[in-house]
Amino acid sequence: MKFLYNLLLVIGIISFASCRDDFNFEPATGSELTFSKDTVYLDTIFTNIGSSTYNLKVFNKSNKDIKIPSIRLAKGENSNFRLMVDGMPGKSFENVELLAKDSLFIFVETTVDIKEETNGSEFLYTDEILFQAGSNQQKVNLVTLVKDAVFLYPQKFQNGSYESISINDEQVYGFFLDENDATNGNELEWNNTKPYVIYGFAAVPPNKTLNISAGTQVHFHRNSALIAFPTATINAQGTINEPILMQGNRLEPSFEDTPGQWWGIFIGQNSNAQFNNIQVKNAINGLFINANNGTAELENMQIYNCEQYGLLLATANVTAKNIVTNNCGKAALAITNGGVYDFVHCTFANYWSRQNQTVVIMDNGDGTMPFALQANFKNSIIYGNASESLVLAPANNQTNFNFKFEYSLIKFQNSGNRYNTDIFPYNFNNATYYSNNLIAKNFNEHQPYFSDTQKNKMMITEKATSIINYGNPFYAQQAPNDIVGISRLTSADLGAYQHITSVVD
Incomplete structure (x- = not known):
């Protein structure tokens, strides 16, 4: 009976609606x-x-x-x-x-x-x-x-398949840059006339050099990357006034700082790299260098908003000056399987909003000689929102695991006393590994007072009194100007920037 009543009610409503004339438009x-x-x-x-x-x-x-x-x-x-x-x-x-x-x-x-x-x-x-x-x-x-833009992408063949390249014995959607391309001309010379839009893995062939000039803008589609094959070279030479920019190809403001939009830059085994005044953002791994040939030279480089690592270095040989990082899902700098490194006036920062991240990670693989580590940090900052900004993972205690931090700021709160700071590798009083550093053991100690970490403005401000003019003058001579060209020879602050006197927009 109740069902019948409900049915009649529905029919009545439908009939009433069908008879209404107030839907006349x-x-x-x-x-x-x-x-x-x-x-x-x-x-x-x-x-x-x-x-x-x-x-x-x-x-x-x-x-x-x-x-x-x-x-x-x-x-x-x-x-x-x-x-x-x-x-x-x-x-x-x-x-x-x-x-x-x-x-x-x-x-x-x-x-x-x-x-x-x-x-x-x-x-x-x-x-x-x-x-x-x-x-x-x-x-x-x-x-x-x-x-307008220069579009670089794999060719489509008559059978419907696409050009591919082999990486670690796996075929991936990609292509080799051609110095005699029928459409684009010399694809190994990039300039600032037009932006470049990359689809797939753009590879520098063996024994060839990709030259990227000042002011060049490169945009990568999803699942795209730039890779130097063995014996190849990437030579990216921006200037302070005309930096090189590499990011995703989504130009909407909502994607401006979105991590993981493209794979990143890969420097393969026995390849070469020189990067000067370049900004890399919104990648999965900003720059990955794996067992490069000679010494990779990085100067005035900014890496932001990476889903995993900003700098990922494996058995590499790198000299780096005025490097700035922030907002990386796992670490701003990860050194794995050893290598030889020299970092001067770098700001390795990480304010990734989620847990399980840090700033600097270092290991030496299985501890054998091929993976020996030699890493030096001078006049630098290692700081972020994680309690410990430095994670060291030697395979065989002190064997083949050599490093030294000098005149640098390191955030290490040792929350829950998880690490024994009386022994290697976190004994900050051991002059073999640590010399004249500032160890921030709590939130109020030695804060860098960055200008705006949410906007990747990693300049220290005038509030950071303990790290202003704390840099060693001898190491300052190795990088005489900061990342924006300001001299630090008379007063060297820690990190890639000389301090600013007010917060900038």
């Missing part, structure tokens, strides 16, 4: 509509690469149900913008119904071929969404910045 006059914004700004896109989807909300502020006679793009079918109105894609719509006091979403996307629009390297592409109601017309502007 009146033609809009134009005075009823308001919009969530008067201009929809789509973020910067590369030529022929589709944008993300953006939305516009249209409100019917009146007390009557209306029918919008026309919603269309001003450039019509020739427009490079695409709309979706009430779930329907297109560029022109008629008699769009909108209930009283209700709203609807219009979704906007675009893809632009810059060569069809202009000969410039970038330009603003615009259009309008026109809302026509009788003689009354309202409009919302659409604006996006379009950049």
